[in-house]
Amino acid sequence: MFKVLEQRMIVPNIHLLRLEAPAVARAAKPGQFAIVRATEEGERIPLSIADWSPEDGTVTIVFMNVGSSTRKLAALKSGSSIPTVVGPLGNPTEIGPYGTVLCVGGCYGIGSIYPVARALKTAGNRVISVIEARSSYLFYWEDRLESVSDRLIHITRDGTKGYRGHVGRLPEIIKSIEEPIHRVIINGCTFLLMRGSEITRPQSIPTVVSLNPIMIDGTGMCGVCRVTVGSVTRFACVHGPDFDGHQVDWAELLKRRKMYMTEEVVPLRTSRCEEHAIRS
Amino acid sequence: MPEPKKKKTLDLNRREMPKQPPEVRRYNFDEVALGYTMETAIEEARRCIQCPAPKCVDNCPVEIDIPSFVKYVAEGDFAQGIKILKQKNCLPAVCGRVCPQEEQCEETCSLGKKHGQIAIGRLERFLADWEATQGEPEIPQMAPPTGRKVAVIGGGPAGLTVAGDLIKLGHRVTIFEALHKMGGVLIYGIPEFRLPKAIVGREVEYLRALGVEIVTDFVVGKTRTVDSVLEEYDAVFVGSGAGLPWFMEIPGENLNGVYSANEYLTRMNLMGGFLFPQFHTPIKRHKCVAVLGGGNVAMDCARTALRLGAESRIIYRRSRQELPARLEEVENAEEEGVIFDFLTLPIRYIGDDNGWVKEIECLKMTLGEPDASGRRRPIPIEGSETIYPVDAVVCAIGNSPNPLIAATTPGLELGKKGNIVADEQTGKTSRDRIWAGGDVVTGAATVILAMGAGRKAARSIHEYLCSL
8 A cells, every 4th residue: 555645636626646655756757657546446547757755755646637536536635545556657758968948738747847847957958848727826836847947938728827828829939939949848638749749840849748548557568558659559658658749640649548538427427425425 | 885986986977067057157257167066076086097107297387296186186185185286386276277278287188088088177176166165275384484585576377386486495585566466367367257356366365374575566677677676686587477469450450449458358357347337447338349369368358248248259360270269268158159250350440430440341261281380371362351340359369578677677688579588497587696487488378387487487596596
């Protein structure tokens, strides 16, 4: 069992989960993910690692409460335990001396892009972080990102902070930077990854996206996470999760992600009276 | 008084094992075969003529003293019988169910030609199941602690065997398992109706009782490298299995509803998908499932799909004769109503507008000259394209060894297919202090062969540890 040191909603619908998982914490690198299960009957779900401390043996995950399994995680109390935390899985994000790097994050990806930005900064890059949300009150970890970025740019759907709109504003942002961008790294929902890649393609800026398909084991065994990249089938869990955003077959990925949409909400529709009764 | 008994022993024919009737079992996940009763087990065991030079033992990958345990069953001394069995096999309840006895111990039985071979597997299963009803299993004599430590990577059949052997010899053993449950393919792969998971759990608990340390949710190669493990342990055994599924590599393979056998079975077995939504891993209730392949795994998938209410068919490019699956499993599948399309080769998947597979196009085949495997080579018949409507396809055409360890362990010699190269007799790899065995060395094979490899590696590891 793995102890839940902290579980709280940091902004509406986005949760922070800090877990005691010393072995994972010792090995974690930016861009990797862990697989967690909230209960013994629970689904194995892959979640990006947003921070870790080898000294304290802790791993921090930022996730969005979107389906029945993330709802179970979102209901965890600090001090409780969960049966599975395994990782770090996937390959770390490649960190090199690139020059100027744009780190783009949205929803949970604001959390997981943070260690990427931090490592890039340490490697001597000029780091410009761009974060996107529906409204200013949905931003979190801005201070952390600021501390590892040369510049922090906001985009909000309602214009309450920074640029108004969504990732579609990226071309203007890139233009305004007045220096060549050598690499773009995007973490967040599939839509953000796809739109971001479409925008950088005509400008031929190397673009790395962290894909988030359905997974079970996370070690290459089941193949449900397969994605087509440059017309070759790859397993996101062992070959990724980072891929060249200009090579990904986005239409296929979006369809594959919807595979269990109906089933995901089945448990949400059923009455939870029994659970409530047990808890009270 | 003794007369009726005498009459009974005169019936020299092999005893059948009762099964759930096909029309019942095709709707449930309970075990198909029900096991011998005490009386039948004794009757069956009494048929054994106790050959002076028994050929059955030579054909057992883990060298069980078969005549001896059969003799104890015949005498009704089950406690002694299970003791003999467990000297060489730490997973008798598993092997009694899933070993291909017909091509191993039972194949060479002297009674084979006349009355049917002694049902060694069924007797093995009987003893193990009998023991389970007797309370806590007896802890065998353990060697004094040696102070040596061994890490076993992978909690499947090979790893469990190595752990069981070495712990009895006084070494400290830790098993690192990547998934959240121990057992490897016994847990994620083989379905409940063929191998109840409670049985695997019992065998794992037995190892724990012997003192084996078990660490689940730990991916060696990711959470920690083999080299880092070697800093803490005197020896490492790699039994990480054949965990990278093959696909057909034909158009449309990434459509929704196309599964690898690993995914399909893992969802159902490890994750308890057949109990969704009680268990939370989602599954689809498909109506028409095609399973590609002809091995035991293909049979498992087809029979699982059937139990979930689908019309289930096996698509296999050769004929029934060439099916690599155990005959018993093929017959079970046929009885239950799995449709077999032999001499049929899938060439493309056709999807609907939402990206779901709706049809599979196949070519009919004919058999030509024998190929390298000794089986007749299937040749496509031109213009024989046939379309099957499906809403799911399961690819059960094999696996490569899992690459995670190979990729993170420098200096480990690999074969052409990415398998770890290990000595057949000792399990030694090209790296000092690292042994390997099971599917990661041979590619996908059987439970008992993995156990046999584990047995040999354990012997070699023990020799090495004693030389320190």
